[in-house]
Amino acid sequence: MAMYDVVVVGAGIEGSATAYYLLKKGLHVLLLEQFSALHSRGSSHGQSRIIRRAYDKPQYVRMMNDAYTLWSDFEKESGATLYRKTGILVFGPRKNIAVSSTAHSLASGQVPHEQFSGREANRRYSQQLKLPEDYQCVFEEGGGILNAQKAVLAFQQQFQKLGGTLLDHTQVVEIQAGGAVVTVVTAPRKAFWARHLVVAAGAWTTALCSSIGLNLPFRVLRSELNFWKVEDPAVFTPDKFPVFIGYTSDDDNDTHYYGLPIHEYPGLLKVCAHGGIAIEGPDSRDRPGGPGTVVPVSQFISQTLRGVSTTASITEYCMYTMSPDFDPVIDRHPLYSNIIVASGFSGHGFKLAPVVGKVISELVTGESPSHDLHLFRLARFLPPQSHL
Ligand SMILES: Cc1cc2nc3c(=O)[nH]c(=O)nc-3n(C[C@H](O)[C@H](O)[C@H](O)COP(=O)(O)OP(=O)(O)OC[C@H]3O[C@@H](n4cnc5c(N)ncnc54)[C@H](O)[C@@H]3O)c2cc1C
Structure with a gap:
């Protein structure tokens, strides 16, 4: 009988980091992945x-302060270089609340940052930016790039090196809950038993959790990664140009955009819309359909950037698992306290992964979590007084 302390479902960044932190607590851990261990059909490829502390909610600034330390410790332990510092520039019209709240959150978290106008941003990045002069800007120097796939791989490798078991091509098809031991049935047909279960199945979490009585209100979006040719690659390198988040309207709920200096493909700048097209479910991500985001991103580029083509060279697909309030769920099942759900990261969960792994390992071992998890409770999506 294959009995574990914890089974983790899903080897994306959240599940891989969680499995690693659980193992560091001395637990016997099994990590299950339906596809190959590194694949491009989910959200972590x-x-x-x-990576940034520049968030409009102070809670995330606190979590990211911890996350930076954890990423750095993990880089030392694994020997993998995952973080590249570039600084982050957040900009938008003067009345945009998300930009001003970012400055307040950074101040409340005592994170050094600068605030200046669009005019000053254009002076600092004269070869790259042409923002409206009255825009407000916030700059935080710790912003940067995480090498995503390398990070997933490093967590999986460290996990296995320390004695964890990762089984890929193993899809969880059934969860039997209700007692001190959870039974997990997989295809190919096999059963595993564990004292605790963590469901970190990304966009597949809703379907998997419906079998244990949870009706999660997540929406799955097909999001696009767009890469654009630049006239002079030398001015868009990570040492010359920061990552950025740009708003173009007063309403912070409108689509906003983000970009990263040249990193993935030589000569191509990554500029994308935050969001995407709602799709039926994760398995229909790559079916064509719906208007893409190339046109609005191209308009954003022509309004704000210099020397960048407005014709996309490469478009790739990814998925957002959106919760109604854009905060994830990191919580115990209301009936089965030995099941923890971690999903709904709403397009911003990668950088948080070490903290997610750390707090879940604390929940499993019965320690009080290092962060306030109030924002991430399942109860906010369940009917009041519901036992489910
Ligand atoms: C275009 C794009 C840009 C983004 N940019 C940023 C950014 O700049 N910064 C940031 O912090 N975040 C960003 N994110 C968000 C971040 O990438 C995601 O929040 C994060 O990758 C989610 O990881 P996950 O582990 O929850 O999901 P996934 O990576 O999808 O992992 C879930 C895993 O579970 C597996 N699985 C599902 N069901 C089963 C089953 N039944 N049995 C076994 N395995 C199963 C899946 O195959 C998958 O591997 C971005 C996301 C996208 C799509």
């Missing part, structure tokens, strides 16, 4: 994700 590609070479780059933004």
